[in-house]
Amino acid sequence: MTEVFEPVDAADRDLALGATGLLGRFNTAGVLTAADIHVARALGALAGERDDTVLLATALACRVLRAGSVCLDLAAVDRDVAPDLPWPDPDAWRSAVAASPLVAQGVLRWESGLLYLDRYHEQETQILRDLALRAQTSPPHDPDLMARSLARVFDEAGYDEQRAACLQAAREWTTVVIGGPGTGKTTAVAGLLVALHDQFTARGETLRVALVAPTGKAAARLQEALDTARLDPADRSRVEGVEAMTIHRLLQRDPGSSSRFRHHRGNRLPHDLVVVDETSMVSLTLMARLLEAVRTDARLVLVGDPDQLSSVEAGAVLSDVVRGYAERPDSPIVSLTRTHRFGEHIGDLARAVREGDADRALAVLSAGDESVQWLTDARSPQLRALTVDAALALRDAATRGIVDDALVALERHRLLCAHRDGPYGVRFWNRRVEQWLTAETADPLHDHSYPGRPVLVTSNDYTLGVHNGDSGVVVETAEGRRVALPGPDGPRLFAPSRLGDAETMHALTIHKAQGSQAEHVTVLLPDEESRLLTRELFYTAITRAKQVVTVVGEESWIRAAISRRAQRASGLAVRLGATTPERRNLGDTTGD
Numbered sequence: 001m002t003e004v005f006e007p008v009d010a011a012d013r014d015l016a017l018g019a020t021g022l023l024g025r026f027n028t029a030g031v032l033t034a035a036d037i038h039v040a041r042a043l044g045a046l047a048g049e050r051d052d053t054v055l056l057a058t059a060l061a062c063r064v065l066r067a068g069s070v071c072l073d074l075a076a077v078d079r080d081v082a083p084d085l086p087w088p089d090p091d092a093w094r095s096a097v098a099a100s101p102l103v104a105q106g107v108l109r110w111e112s113g114l115l116y117l118d119r120y121h122e123q124e125t126q127i128l129r130d131l132a133l134r135a136q137t138s139p140p141h142d143p144d145l146m147a148r149s150l151a152r153v154f155d156e157a158g159y160d161e162q163r164a165a166c167l168q169a170a171r172e173w174t175t176v177v178i179g180g181p182g183t184g185k186t187t188a189v190a191g192l193l194v195a196l197h198d199q200f201t202a203r204g205e206t207l208r209v210a211l212v213a214p215t216g217k218a219a220a221r222l223q224e225a226l227d228t229a230r231l232d233p234a235d236r237s238r239v240e241g242v243e244a245m246t247i248h249r250l251l252q253r254d255p256g257s258s259s260r261f262r263h264h265r266g267n268r269l270p271h272d273l274v275v276v277d278e279t280s281m282v283s284l285t286l287m288a289r290l291l292e293a294v295r296t297d298a299r300l301v302l303v304g305d306p307d308q309l310s311s312v313e314a315g316a317v318l319s320d321v322v323r324g325y326a327e328r329p330d331s332p333i334v335s336l337t338r339t340h341r342f343g344e345h346i347g348d349l350a351r352a353v354r355e356g357d358a359d360r361a362l363a364v365l366s367a368g369d370e371s372v373q374w375l376t377d378a379r380s381p382q383l384r385a386l387t388v389d390a391a392l393a394l395r396d397a398a399t400r401g402i403v404d405d406a407l408v409a410l411e412r413h414r415l416l417c418a419h420r421d422g423p424y425g426v427r428f429w430n431r432r433v434e435q436w437l438t439a440e441t442a443d444p445l446h447d448h449s450y451p452g453r454p455v456l457v458t459s460n461d462y463t464l465g466v467h468n469g470d471s472g473v474v475v476e477t478a479e480g481r482r483v484a485l486p487g488p489d490g491p492r493l494f495a496p497s498r499l500g501d502a503e504t505m506h507a508l509t510i511h512k513a514q515g516s517q518a519e520h521v522t523v524l525l526p527d528e529e530s531r532l533l534t535r536e537l538f539y540t541a542i543t544r545a546k547q548v549v550t551v552v553g554e555e556s557w558i559r560a561a562i563s564r565r566a567q568r569a570s571g572l573a574v575r576l577g578a579t580t581p582e583r584r585n586l587g588d589t590t591g592d
């Protein structure tokens, strides 16, 4: 089932002027927006397509993009959500789409039952082409030196998976390192940086490294993990000076265009090694832009957890790549399977959710371990106690003006919600925690800059160096109240009025929490009717916890979450699986 029928927002429910026939019916029913209809009509006029059913498919192909799909899977359209609408007969619909002038003229692409707007098909095709091109040759490397470097960096038993990841990345231009939280992905990256540094130095060259992540928050976490990776002082000096940044910053936005970057196929990045962390959050479009900008003779290492929620924008590139290569002999995937950080119980819960084993997940939740707690009712006094304790700790440090302590307190607890609105939403819970706090302290909280207010920045301000997703806290200082945000060289302080768009963050959506972690995470599940409740969402939420996770929700909601998959239509996995590997210098893994 594709997500064609995620209910449109109230603001979306606009009617297209003069929309008649099928498009008009689907528009009035709230399935299509005016924008979907506008695009379908404009493309239809361009190609001379008058068949209403084809225009309907075109409009739906626009609609699915908003739900994260790259294309419309015509056979999987779920008619039950709007059963009274005049759906075309499936066979006739397929034939009409296949025979459409829109397809003949390349405005739309029709492949294996999937209907694409040309741009997205082109991006998939480009990714496939670039991956194939990168796999035709292999990089020069000295295996003996590699073995010596890895023996030094991973000098204890138990690092076989990390070693395997580094060896693959030494041998091939493209490597995909996948694993859940705490499986040692960053540790593998740190080892790889050191080992490749040795390789380049031995050849009298300097290794140029780019370390990137899709969001500023994820880049900051990657930097922190690398800075604290277990390396001896000599090896540490080999990775010093490597700065993690966002993919957008690496590619550099072209000031003359909102969608182009300075680095592209005609102006490639200079780096010899590009490592991308949190790749699950990278959209199809951004991956296409990145792949074309990386030199074909530069190593690319994609790191991430394919079981997490996919990008906000269309595409599920990491999980598609993993599925697409599953049966291929030339797969660049290295899987890290052993968890090294979690308490055993959070790891067990995450595994049960990932594997779809609801009975096992409920058994772990019921076992009574202090690292995995379960509250069936959001009215539980325990939920109030733990959110108020976290808010009070923040308020205490902030009122005393101890900025470092306030920022530490900010990382202690996160209340995560699936929705923004409604009884399980962020807005409701932010207000509720503030009310509880007022009841506890008698502080008036009508002022938005009260000390201890946790703040989430929601837009980029390049002059201030503040990014969407940054989080901080209002603190009392000698100069007055300031919002403290963590920075690479210590806390940064801003007058509250200088920070543009910011929200209160006693509660946060799971989507916005992607790429970050906190010591204790409380996951407030929505009821089983929620359209957002999926296994990927639940897994992403649980795995934000470093030490303790509290799940709030009834058994049936947990079962619903685990049984429902977030599905995105895309052709990448199938097209990748069907590609025949082509190798120019197979077996040539040594020497230049």
Ligand SMILES: Nc1ncnc2c1ncn2[C@@H]1O[C@H](COP(=O)(O)OP(=O)(O)OP(=O)(O)O)[C@@H](O)[C@H]1O
Pocket (backbone or CB within 6 Å): 158, 159, 160, 162, 179, 180, 181, 182, 183, 184, 185, 186, 187, 188, 225, 229, 230, 340, 341
């Ligand atoms: N093979 C190993 N044996 C023992 N400890 C390990 C091993 N690999 C990593 N660790 C330790 O486990 C912890 C987590 O490792 P790391 O940060 O590399 O994981 P990760 O997969 O990048 O985590 P995440 O992406 O979830 O932050 C670190 O403290 C690291 O030193």
